[in-house]
Amino acid sequence: MTAILDDxxxxxxxxxxxxLTLAQGSGGQLSDDLFISCILPRLxxxxxxxxxxxAILPGADRIALTIDSCVVQPLKFPGGDIGRLAVCGAVxxLAVCGAxxxxxxxxxxxxxxxxxxxxxxxxxSIAATGAEAGVRVVTGDTKVIPRGLGAGLCISTAGVxxxxxxxxxxxxxxxxxxxxxxxxIADHGLAVLLARDMxxxxxxxxxxxxxxxxxxxxxxxxxxxxxxxxxxxxxxLAGVVVDIAARTGLHVTLYxxxxxxxxxxRHAADMLGIDPLEVANEGKVVVVVRPEAVDNVLxxxxxxxxxxxxxxxxxxxxxPDGVCDLRTEIGGSRILQKPYGxxxxxxG
Amino acid sequence: MNSTSVQDVHGQTRPALARLRAAADKLVxxxxxxxxxxxxxxxxxxxxxxxxxxxNVTLLSGMGGxxxxxSQGDIDQFIDVCRRSGVTLCIHGxxxxxxxxxxxxxxSRAEGADIRVVYSSQDALRLAAxxxxxQIVFAxxxxxTGAACTAAAxxxxxxxxxxxxSIIASHKLTMPAMRAILESGDVPIDGFLCPGHVSVxxxxxxxxxxxxxxxxxxxIAGYEAAQTAAGLARLTELVARGEPALENLYPQAxxxxxxxAAQVIMDKVFAAADWTWRGLxxxxxxxxxxxxxxxxxxxxxxxxxxxxxxxxxMGNRCGDIITGRATPLECKMFGxxxxxxxxxxxxxxxxxxxxxxxxxxxxxRHLRKAQELA
Numbered sequence: 001m002t003a004i005l006d007d008x009x010x011x012x013x014x015x016x017x018x019x020l021t022l023a024q025g026s027g028g029q030l031s032d033d034l035f036i037s038c039i040l041p042r043l044x045x046x047x048x049x050x051x052x053x054x055a056i057l058p059g060a061d062r063i064a065l066t067i068d069s070c071v072v073q074p075l076k077f078p079g080g081d082i083g084r085l086a087v088c089g090a091v092x093x094l095a096v097c098g099a100x101x102x103x104x105x106x107x108x109x110x111x112x113x114x115x116x117x118x119x120x121x122x123x124x125s126i127a128a129t130g131a132e133a134g135v136r137v138v139t140g141d142t143k144v145i146p147r148g149l150g151a152g153l154c155i156s157t158a159g160v161x162x163x164x165x166x167x168x169x170x171x172x173x174x175x176x177x178x179x180x181x182x183x184x185i186a187d188h189g190l191a192v193l194l195a196r197d198m199x200x201x202x203x204x205x206x207x208x209x210x211x212x213x214x215x216x217x218x219x220x221x222x223x224x225x226x227x228x229x230x231x232x233x234x235x236x237l238a239g240v241v242v243d244i245a246a247r248t249g250l251h252v253t254l255y256x257x258x259x260x261x262x263x264x265x266r267h268a269a270d271m272l273g274i275d276p277l278e279v280a281n282e283g284k285v286v287v288v289v290r291p292e293a294v295d296n297v298l299x300x301x302x303x304x305x306x307x308x309x310x311x312x313x314x315x316x317x318x319x320p321d322g323v324c325d326l327r328t329e330i331g332g333s334r335i336l337q338k339p340y341g342x343x344x345x346x347x348g
Numbered sequence: 349m350n351s352t353s354v355q356d357v358h359g360q361t362r363p364a365l366a367r368l369r370a371a372a373d374k375l376v377x378x379x380x381x382x383x384x385x386x387x388x389x390x391x392x393x394x395x396x397x398x399x400x401x402x403x404n405v406t407l408l409s410g411m412g413g414x415x416x417x418x419s420q421g422d423i424d425q426f427i428d429v430c431r432r433s434g435v436t437l438c439i440h441g442x443x444x445x446x447x448x449x450x451x452x453x454x455x456s457r458a459e460g461a462d463i464r465v466v467y468s469s470q471d472a473l474r475l476a477a478x479x480x481x482x483q484i485v486f487a488x489x490x491x492x493t494g495a496a497c498t499a500a501a502x503x504x505x506x507x508x509x510x511x512x513x514s515i516i517a518s519h520k521l522t523m524p525a526m527r528a529i530l531e532s533g534d535v536p537i538d539g540f541l542c543p544g545h546v547s548v549x550x551x552x553x554x555x556x557x558x559x560x561x562x563x564x565x566x567x568i569a570g571y572e573a574a575q576t577a578a579g580l581a582r583l584t585e586l587v588a589r590g591e592p593a594l595e596n597l598y599p600q601a602x603x604x605x606x607x608x609a610a611q612v613i614m615d616k617v618f619a620a621a622d623w624t625w626r627g628l629x630x631x632x633x634x635x636x637x638x639x640x641x642x643x644x645x646x647x648x649x650x651x652x653x654x655x656x657x658x659x660x661x662m663g664n665r666c667g668d669i670i671t672g673r674a675t676p677l678e679c680k681m682f683g684x685x686x687x688x689x690x691x692x693x694x695x696x697x698x699x700x701x702x703x704x705x706x707x708x709x710x711x712x713r714h715l716r717k718a719q720e721l722a
Contacts, residue, residue, distance in 0.1 A: 019458040023689070030689055198467060200474070272467070275394070330361040330573050332396020337708055340688045344441025344465060 023341025027234025027280070030341045052169075053093040053230065054161065062163035064099030066090055069156045075122065077195040079187070079207030080282070082155060083125030088211050088282055089233070090159035091133045095213035096229040096285060098168040098220055099161030103138035104130065107156040112147040122153060133211035135159075164220060170247045172227045178294050179244070179252070179314035180287040182215070182307040183208070184260045185237050189279035190268050193343065204264045210283030215304035223300050225293020230286050235338060238277040238324075240286045241314065242338045245324040251317035252324045254336065258313045277326075278339040288316070360574035365400055368581035372402035374588040379405055380536050381583050382529075382672055384522060385491070385543035386412035386701055387571045388579075393705040395573035405584055408537065408672040409695075409702030411525055411625075414490040415442035416695045416702075417670070419624040421656030422518040423448030426487050429516065429651050430461040436479070438472035439487045440494075441465045445691050449656070452691075469494075469501035469515075476505065476513035485647045488517045492549040495519035495636055496610035499617035502638075502645045514647040517636055520623060522546050523554060524634035529671050530562050532628075537672055539565040539583040541576070544598045549614075551606025552596040563592040570598045617642050626693070627667035666693040669702055676706040683707060 023030045040049065047055045054066035068089035075082045087104065094101050106126070110119065130136055191207040212231070220226060232240040237259070245252040261276055269276040283306060289297045294312060301307035324336040372379075383389050389409040392398050398407060411417050427448050430437035437453070444454045444465065457463040462482075466472055469486050476484035488498035498515055505513040522543070529535055542555055547568045555566040565586035569579030579597055586593055596602050614636070623635020638646040647653065665681075668674035676682045676695070686692040688704050695701035 019455070021454050021458045023454065033689075197465070198471075326396070328394075328396030328573075330365075330395055330397065330400065330577075332399040334393060334396050334399070335708075341445075344444060 021341070026339065026342040027239060028278075028339035028341050029337075031234075032338070052097055054097040054099055054159070054163075056097065056099075056163045064094050064097055064161040064163040065158070066093040066097075066161075067156060067158040068093060069154065071151060071154050072192060073151060073196050074199075075118065075153055077207055078191045078203070078205065080191075080209035081122060081125050082153060083122040084129045084209050085282060086155040086157045087126055087129040087133060087135070088209050090157040091135060091211045091213050092231045092233075092282075092285070094159045094161035095211075095216040096168075096231050097161075098164030098216075098229070100164070100217060101133065101135040101159055101161045101213060103160055104135055105158040105160075106137045106140035107158075108140065108142045109150055109154040109156075110142065110144045111150040111152045112144055114152050119153065122155075129211060133213055135213075168220070168226060168228060170228050170244065173244065173248045173250070173288050173316055174227075175250060175316055175318040176291050177227055177288050177316040178291055178312050179241065179254070179316065180289060180294075180297065180301070180310055181232070181237065181259065181313050182212070182285045182287065182301055183283070183309035184262050184265065185232070185281055185284065186261060186265050186269060186276035186279035188233075188282040189236070189343065190265055190272075190274070190276075192280075193272070193274075194268060203268060205262075205268050208281055208283035210306050212283065212285055212306055215301065215306050216285060218304070219287075219297065219300045223293060223296045225290035226287060226297060227290060228288040232281045232284055232286050234280045236276075236278040236280055237286065238275070238336050239338050242324045242336055244286075244288065244316070245322050248316065249320050249322045251319035251321050252314060253317055254314035254324060254326045256326055256329045258311050260309050260311050272343075274343045275339075277336065279343065360572075361395075361397070361577050364574055364577035364581050368405065368577060368584055369402050371581055371584035371588050372405050375404055375584065378403075379538040379584060379587050380408050380672065381406070381539045381541050381580060382408040382410040382537045383541040383543070384410050384526065385546060385571075386410075386416060386705075387545070388541055388543065388569070388576055389702055390705050391571045391573060392576055393708070395576075397573050397576060401580070405580060407541070407580065409669070409705065410529070410540075410672065411670050412695050412701040413442055414494065414520060415440070415446050416666075416693075417520060417525070417625040417627065418443060418446060418489055418518055419626045420448050421624060422489075422516070423453070424450075424656040425516055425648065425653045426453060427451070427456050427461075428653055429485050429647055430456055430463055432483075432651060434481070435483045435485055435651075436462040436464060436475065437485050437487060438464050438466045438469075438475065440467075440489060443487065443489055445689070447692055469498045470504075473501050473504055473508075473510070473513060476510045477508065480512060482512060483650075484513050485651075486513070486515045488515045488519050491520055491522050491543075491546050492610075492614070493545045495618065496549055496607070496614050499613045500610075502617045502642055503613060505645055506642070511644075514645050514650050515638070516647045516653070517618065517638055519618070519636040520625065521620065521634050521636065522550065523557070524631050525625065525628065526558060528625075528628055528631045528634070530558070530564075532671055535671055535673070537564065538587050539567070539592075541579050541583065542566050542568040544568060544570040544575070544601060547596070547598065547602040547606065549607050549610050551604055552594065552602055553604050554606070555594050559592050559594045565592045566594045568594075568596045568598050568602055570601070627670045627695075629667075666695055669693075669695055676703040679703070 054064040188207040301310040472486035618636035621637035665679040696703040
């Protein structure tokens with residue numbers, strides 16, 4: 001959950017629409033609008049207002065708490081399924097806040113008529129992913145709602161973790177820090193979009209959905225100099241990096257030529273007219289590190305199967321403008337902004 | 349690692365830019381070239397090409413994507429039909445956030461209308477075959493490239509005897525619009541960067557009249573940064589030499605006379621008609637109406653849709669931006685009342701639109717400059 005406005009001027013002019021649109025749940029600027037104009041005024045408090053992926057609850061034990069809802073369609077897609085997504089979403093949200101997962105709470109909202117075998121397959125996937133991540137489902141709730149009211153199967157997963165040292169926080173970012181990504185971008189969002197909207201099309205694009213807690217905790221335990229972590233899920237890499245610039249008020253430069261992307265993913269994005277920088281990832285982490293620590297961080301991440309393609313992709317500058325500047329492959333530049341709403345296929 | 353960078357796979361952009369700079373050095377006066385398809389402008393912004401152009405070469409965003417020129421009246425008809433009971437409207441994502449007289453299709457969807465974003469008219473056809481109990485309406489928006497596909501879908505529906513498929517044609521023709529821009533008075537254009545995809549259908553020769561009648565160079569180019577840069581370099585060379593010529597830099601896809609099979613299909617289903625463009629008003633022979641033989645696939649008659657009378661919003665300078673008379677920053681609504689999430693002009697609502705490209709890729713930079721000047 002992130003909500004940083006990079007463009008308050010424009011937001012002030014946005015009319016309040018009486019009914020929610022899909023775009024308001026996309027993780028882009030419209031999601032931020034909803035959060036800031038509707039949710040925070042009613043529920044905001046010191047912990048929530050920090051807008052981190054997990055809340056670090058005050059108290060001696062430093063408990064981390066997060067929740068993540070999965071409404072993905074189709075339930076199975078190349079590279080993953082809703083069960084694996086439900087575990088990874090919560091586990092990764094804990095991990096990027098430096099918290100080790102202690103247990104998961106699972107809320108299943110099932111539609112009348114759902115085939116039992118589908119549910120069983122999803123639960124098996126939850127169990128297998130939980131085993132990989134080293135975390136179990138320790139409590140839960142199951143509801144069946146009348147046919148037609150839901151999408152078949154929705155999952156909310158809450159995760160509780162033991163928070164690590166408090167240094168991993170956007171407030172610690174300073175000029176000169178380097179920005180890394182743990183591998184190729186845009187695979188998850190495009191795999192799901194293709195499976196959902198173009199089921200007749202065969203594609204090599206596979207979701208990257210994976211639990212990153214093992215890799216992240218080894219990194220934090222073994223290497224000093226990691227300043228901030230965030231998983232670039234909805235809103236994509238652009239969303240995270242624009243947030244970093246906005247939160248720190250510093251100029252962030254990103255180098256397009258260094259951003260890893262698989263050729264077939266890039267081609268799929270080009271074909272659909274979608275910017276891969278704005279597409280969701282579910283098995284990647286953006287890491288901000290002190291420059292002197294970067295070699296050790298690269299070694300630690302690349303030693304893990306989920307981080308073998310880690311690259312340095314950007315740097316935090318000194319200019320206090322809060323802008324993220326993408327240096328393009330051909331040597332030009334453009335300002336990066338958060339995506340507005342959901343990804344839309346353009347006229348082909 | 350099996351990965352490549354995001355842009356410029358073939359590394360052709362730098363040599364093309366070098367040629368462009370060399371040609372620009374020979375210019376006496378600054379030049380302004382206009383693109384016809386928003387994909388050129390969008391690609392130029394996205395790749396950073398616009399920040400690398402010589403100071404005396406400007407790329408004007410012309411009509412933008414097809415959604416940019418879809419009139420409020422056409423959007424009103426889309427909204428009218430999607431609110432009918434039993435109707436599913438299939439659209440390209442571009443027009444979801446374009447405003448009609450009363451709101452957008454996105455709002456209609458939130459209010460319960462069944463609107464599906466599809467990639468092509470064939471997706472809509474597949475849906476019609478699968479969901480017999482629903483009326484599937486395809487919103488045909490686009491220039492010749494899209495029009496040919498919509499026409500093919502109509503012929504397929506006829507062959508498959510699908511009586512639950514129809515279209516609202518809002519297709520537009522490129523040449524009448526180019527003529528309209530040139531005829532609209534004092535338009536400061538030194539040449540056209542012609543669209544690769546449209547040219548695949550209409551053929552390179554279609555642009556001959558622009559060269560002969562208006563003495564402006566036309567260069568057909570693809571949409572990669574390298575191809576766009578090469579197109580601009582060639583245009584600049586032609587201007588520097590005073591040679592208004594037509595050149596095809598996209599010969600791997602564009603032939604002299606285009607895709608004649610597609611032209612036949614289009615002509616079978618559609619006839620040219622006067623059409624209203626957002627920002628440009630009604631242009632003679634610039635749209636495509638469904639021929640009477642295929643009227644049963646025309647949603648306008650199937651659902652007795654009213655011919656809309658829609659006014660353009662006040663203060664909106666879409667027309668000036670489309671014809672190159674103003675940049676988006678000169679529009680009072682730009683970035684305040686009109687933003688990508690609340691687009692009044694379609695050039696803002698559409699990712700190919702000039703205004704959204706400016707807003708997304710340059711706005712902060714330009715605002716900062718403006719503040720510095722103030």
